[in-house]
Amino acid sequence: MSDFDKRIKDELHKRTTEESQGLKDEIWNGLEQELFKEERGDVRKMKKKGRIISVIGVIAAGLLIALSLQTDTGSAFIKSVKDMFAPEKEITQGIEGQDEETEVHLNEGKNSEYIIYVDETRYKMMKGEDSDVITTIEPLPEKYPEVKMEITQVANEKPEDLVKKIEAELKVDFPELREIENVTEPVEGYLLHGINGSEWDSNVVHLYVISNGNEGSYVIREDYFLEAAEGHGARFHYMLESFEIVGE
Template sequence: MDQLDNRVKKEILVHTEDTPSTLKDDIWNHIDQELFQTKSRKEKKMKKKSKIIPIVIAAAAAVMILFSTQTETGSAFIKQIKDMFVPEKEIIQSIEGNEEETNVNLQEGKDSDYIIYIDEERYKLVKGEESDIITTKEPLEERYPEVSMEIKQFTDIAPQEMVSTLETELASEYTKVTETESVTEPLEGFKLHGISGSEWNSPVTNVYVVDNLNGGSFVITEKYFLEAAEGHGARFYAMLQEFEIIE
């Protein structure tokens, strides 16, 4: 088993050479737990319903790599792993009706509980004690309402309960709140939407509630203004498509 362990580890580390070292360690540690723990522990974990994330995919790919590194299938798996964890990549997003190629950079969230790719040319990630906030790289003029996206985890509040609380909060803060809906894009969860007014600078919010896969919730709160819906709003949407929970 030690020999098998070492061979798999070697293949993953070699073929993710472009990946930041901290993420490489996280990938291998997760693979080690998933593939080489005791049978009873694996059976217990199998009972828990969870979302497949890149690290879990990498663990499955490790077995294929072990036996088919030189085959077409093995090479395809390796490419998938490298693509999932590259520190920088290019995405295509729709901004004000136009397709735009944008370079985004990998960022690790608070307590390493999630990853997200950020357009660092325009935005920055500010890590706080209770939450992370993505905001404009350069401060906006005072005449503009707040533009930000906060990512906060509530470890002991389930999504449905979280939604009920947020519906009450938004109703007190915004003049119009639409009915909560289940969504699969830009991520899977619940979406709440609020707006106050119909002027160019009317404040807008989108709040996403996502299952953290461990009995709690991630709450992602976007804030911008009406005129920026196809600008900042669209860019936030694109960034959230790259959001992944690290279970």
């Protein structure tokens, strides 16, 4: 732990007295209520709908007020809230009809504006100028179509407008593109799905347009082939369940 981090910890400990305990409890209870929900009695799990974790800003602001922290220290504290996400965890995913235990690793997106857990035994995340791409660690043999999931933020177009433009563009290569669907899983927004043919290697596009929490959108495009729908397609779905917009 660096001296700077130690000072933050010591300051937090010093100022979190019985006098401020009520406010602290209220703030962290708010976090729990936002991130968790009850399912089947007392079983609780984290929501995974790609929604904005606006509560992070509320918690950080509340604690900054309660602890009288300065701007630089406050920025570090906001980062520490993000760091609550475990760097790796075990998940169970259904692949081709079988349950599979998989270790996934936390990855930050472009400018640390979102996080996603990636199965790093099979995939890698590459950050680009305009988008981030999750693809196979090793390129597939030449006979296979490309397999990737690309995440792009469009800052100035709302999902309901952008999805119509993307629909028109996709219909050029996918004339039997399905109608736009409203979905809540694995993320909440609009879904476009198309298959270009019926052969094992026919190209598949599976694309989500979701809100970025402001006046813009995230476009999450999956490309794979028909035979890989229950393999790569399913794995992309499970990775997207962990997609969370955190912002700065």
